[in-house]
Amino acid sequence: MKSANWLVLVLAVILLEFLSWRTEALFTPTDNYLIVCGSSQNVTFQGRTFVPDLLLSSLSLKSESTSYVATSxxxxxxxxxxSARIFSGVASYKFNIKQEGRHWIRLYFYPFPKSGHDLLSAPITVVADDFVxxxxxxxxxxxxxxxxxxAINVTSATLMLTFIPWNNSVSFVNAIxxxxxxxAVLPDQALALNSSAPVSSLSESALETVYRLNMGGPLITAQNDTLGRTWENDSKYLHVSSSAVNLSVNPASxxxxxxxxxxxxxxxVYATAVAMGDANVPSMNSKVTWVFPVDSNFRYLVRAHFCDILSQSLxxxxxxxxxxDDIAVPSLDLSTLTGKLNLPYYKDFISKSSAESGTLTVSIGPDSAVDITNATLNGLExxxxxxxxxxxxGLSSAANLLPKSLSKKNRIPVIIGSLVGAVAAVALIGFCCCCMPILKSKVTNHGHPMLPLRLYGNFRTMTKISATSQKSGRASCISLASSNLGRFFTFREILNATNKFDETLLLGVGGFGRVYKGALEDGTKVAVKRGNHRSEQGLAEFQTEIEMLSKLRHRHLVSLIxxxxxxxxxxxxxxxxxxxxxxxxxxxxxxxxxxxxxxLEICIGAARxxxxxxxxxxxxxxxxxxxxTNILLDENFIAKVADFGLSKTGPELDQTHVSTAVKGSFGYLDPEYFRRQQLTEKSDVYSFGVVLMEVLCSRPALSPGLPREQVNIAEWAMSWQKKGMLEQIMDSNLVGKVNPASLxxxxxxxxxxxxxHGIDRPSMGDILWNLEYALQLEETSSALMEPEDNSMNHIPTIQFTSLEPFDNSVSLINVGNSGIDDDGKDSATSSAFSQLVNPSGR
Structure with a gap:
């Protein structure tokens, strides 16, 4: 009897502790507005009840609006x-706030096709207090x-949410x-990766959730999250799906x-995870990587969630x-941080996108300092x-977008500040104009080691001043005064050629910098690439590009002048x-x-x-x-390979690969190189295979907005190729116009x-033979018999261009030579290369 009473007592204590834990864990928001706009009745959505916007006494709406209710x-x-609330003029919802602090603002939109308005093209502008x-x-x-x-920090007793229609259009919203x-949920400071210093006062900024992922697990909707958040599955953002395996345990653990x-x-979220996969090649250089397209003009708060549900011991x-490319956390030891298994941990960072790709990537991989070849990640925000x-x-502030009567900020100080700033700028320009001749005179006549004024920005992180440049008073990024590097242009010549970098002449923007169309003094048209001084990587690419192209001459390589x-x-x-x-x-x-x-001709040119x-x-x-983007076309659509900033000299004759950090563009990266960091010529072959599929299908290498199986063109196209149905995914403009044998x-x-695996890939020479054969098949009658096998070997009945040497190609120039072909008759040294020996050059 006593033992039974004791058991009941123990169960009661456990139950009380459980109920106490549940009470502490569940959060009840002080302000909890869930409104459905334009409706006349409550709506239940994902386990929560939304109330009509006009039935809430603590909410006021000031607008010219109509409600629209879709038919059943x-x-x-x-x-x-x-339903929806449609605004024909500026409209404001005013929320009474009981407790200041951070609040979620969630906006729901569905552009009805038959609402009487063109909601698809209606420009939506929304301002919350002082945030756009x-x-x-x-x-x-x-x-x-x-x-x-x-997520914004509300610092007053009210929150004003304003919808602003533009261009005589309307604005609308379905729910708020x-x-x-x-x-404690959102931080006030986080570590900035590039500076290794914390960024403070994040509560003064607004945050927008762009990705929230449940790694290795299913979709989690608002009804299963105490804060009403949605967590999507991570699989469509994985760079190489075979690099990861999914794990799960009972959430109660x-x-x-x-x-x-x-x-x-x-x-x-913590009960599911992604860990290292592809057990065929376990390696300390392996990684699991997720790729996220982002706006490169903004910084991002990145939160990584961890929980060791994989290990059997600490x-x-x-x-x-x-x-x-930054190691956010080296040697992350979850056991040391948590002291237990199945115990959550998270870490916050501030980062920007990769300048070249416009993407933000997150990776996990083994630490080479320990003998453990695994890694894990549970969630990501x-x-x-x-x-x-x-x-x-965008760049417009709330004060510039809101009507004057609604702006919370006094615009007079802004106007005064602008006038003062303008006067100061004019004075500074006048001062510089007066002083520049004096400074130039001092540098020229007296050898004073004063550097010229920079055009823009702060270049201290990348400028390297050699002893020679210090004596001459000229700052130089690298020592380039070598006779084999082509013509040296003065900066004045560059300004004249590009009309002072006229934006109407802009051809494109890349990771290295901006490219402008230009014309030299003799009328030769050129492309001028101006490097981005804010990047150390830009300096390395600048040097590599010059060193590579000064030694290369070929009809199908873009020529450096x-x-x-x-x-x-x-x-x-x-x-x-x-x-x-x-x-x-x-x-x-x-x-x-x-x-x-x-x-086909373009692919053949690039292959050459x-x-x-x-x-x-x-x-x-x-x-x-x-x-x-690195295969360019001249006026005759002759293809030329460009952009050698990431190029690398291949392995020695007695080596099989070059061990190097992974560089390249996501969607084109060789998965074997990505895992092992072992670079070979076959890495270019893989990237060229992606280009071939891109050329056939006329779509990007990566399309994150598509269904999972279609995101990566290489995986998607290969699945159709293996079924022998490649014509099903080809560019619609080609349907019915391609010889089946050629395809x-x-x-x-x-x-x-x-x-x-690279060993299974052909050489570029084999690829060239087969592409030329595909072209021959296209040019012949459709009755031409198809090849009898799938060999990558040359078909002897077809006449091909000689590979050794290529037409119009020039042998690799040894360092110290003039930088042009010994045979002056080579067609590659055309009008472009006449500039190399221009007497006005250095």
Whole structure:
């Protein structure tokens, strides 16, 4: 009897502790506005009840508006989108706030197709107090419903949410949430990766949730998150799906602490994870990487969630966390940080996108300092941080967008400040004009080591001043005074050629910098690439590009005419390619579609250029960034490979690879190189295989907005190629216009290029033979018999161009030679190369 009583007592204590834990864990928001706009009745959505906007006494709406309710048979996504509030003028919702502090603002949109208004093209601008949430956003290029989530710090007794129509259009919204957030959920400071210093006062900024992922687990909706958040599955953002495996445990096994609760993330997030996969090649250089397209003009708060649900004992999980190219956390030891298994942990960082790709990447990989070849990640949140204008969309501030009567800020100080700033700027310019001749005179006549004034920015992080340049008073990024580097241009010549970098002459913007169309004094058209001084990587690429192209001459490589490094500038001058990058002729522009024959000829030209790089010297040159934007077309659509800033000299004769950090563009990266950091010529072959599929399908290498199986063109196209149905995904402009035999050979060639392991891929020479064969098949009668096998070997019945040497190619020039071909008759040394020996050059 006593033992029974004791058992009941123990169960009672356990139950009380459980109920106490549940009470502490569940958060009840002080402010909890869930409103459905335009409706006359409550709507239940994901387990929560939304109340009509006009029935709340603590909410007021000031506007010229109409309500729209979809008919019962309308195909709306859910009941929450059954109605909308449509505004023909400026409209404001005023929320009474009981407790100051951070609040979620969630906006729901569904552009009804039959509402009497063109909601798809209606420009949506939304301002919350002093923050711009949306600015002229339209739904024209999107389908379905939309949820935007923001976090702002409300510092008064009211929150004003204003919708501003533009251009005689309307604005609209279907539902709104304004909900309190616990103080501890979002940080006030986080570590900035590039500076290794914390960024403080984040509570003064607005945040927008752009990605929130449940790694290795299913979709988690608002009804399963105490703060109403949505967590999507991570699989469509994985760079290489085979690099990861999914793990899961019972959510009840997750143990929270006082500092990390269900409000940090639901236990369902910590109960699933992604760990290292592809057990065929376990390596310390392996990584699992997720790729996220982002706006490169903003900073991002990145929160990584961890929980060791994999290990059987402590100290069995030590790994590195990477964000872009930075090691965010080296030797992350979860056991030391938590002291237990199944115990959550998270870390916050501030980062920006990769300048070249416009993406933000997060990776996990083993730590080379320990003998553990595994890593794990449970959840990830990426939130955009408002800029100096208080905007999350563009550069306009709330004060500039709101009508004067609604702006919370007094505009008079702004106007006065602007006038004072303008007067100061004029005075500074006048001072510089007066002083510059004196400074120049001092430097020229007396050898004073004073550097010239910079055109813009602070270049201290990248400018290297040699002893020679100190004596001459000229700052130089690197020592380039070598006779084999082509013509040296003065900065004045560059300014004249580009009309002072006229923006109307801008051809494109890349990771290295901006490219302008220009004309030299003799009328030769050129492309002028002006480097971005804010990047150390730009300095390395500038030097590599000059060193590589000064030794390379080939009809299918873009020719370097010269360079300029005056005034700490990094400027490269190339031959002008009138038809621009190949990608522009495949998608994203209104240019005429390329014929199949044109596409084959372009691919053949690019293959010749790459084959020359791989075979024309004792040590090959690996391009390392083969993609459709780096294949340029001249006025005759002759293809030339460009951008050698990431190029690398290949392995020695007695070596199989070069061990080097991974560089390149996501979507084109060789997965074997990515895992092992072992670079070979076959890495270029894989990238070229992606280009072949891109040329056939006329779509990007990565399309994160598509269904999971279609995101990566290499995986998607290969699945159709293996079914022998490549014609199902080809560019619609080519349907019915391609010889089936030609398409078959082309598909086989691309398939070989995209083999998982480099040893199974063909050489660029083999690829060239087969592409030329595909072209021959296209040019012959459709009755021509198809090849009987899938071999990548040359078919002897077809006449091909000789590979050794290529037409119009020049052998690799040894360092110390003049930089031009010994045979002056080579057609590659045309008008472009006449500039190399221009007497006005150095």
């Amino acid at each position: 048979n309308s195909s709306v996504p859910s009941s929450l989108y059954q 949430l949306l600015n002229n956003f339209t739904f024209e290029n999107y389908n379905g419903s939309f949820l935007f989530e923001y 949430e304004v909900v309190s957030i616990p103080d 997750i143990k929270y602490t006082d500092s990390i609760t269900q409000e940090t993330a639901p236990n369902r 100290n069995a999980m030590v790994f590195n966390l990477y964000i872009n 990426i939130m955009k941080i408002s800029n100096d204008a208080g905007s999350l969309d 010269g360079y300029s490094d005056e005034r700490s500038e990094m400027i490269l001058v190339y031959e002008y390619m009138a038809n621009g990058p190949l990608r522009s002729h495949l998608y994203g522009t209104n240019l005429p579609s390329l014929s199949w024959k044109q596409r 250029g790459l084959h020359y790089l791989h075979t024309s010297a004792a040590r090959s040159i690996i391009h390392r960034d083969v993609k459709t 078959k050979k082309y598909g086989e060639t691309a398939e070989k290029c995209l083999a998982e």
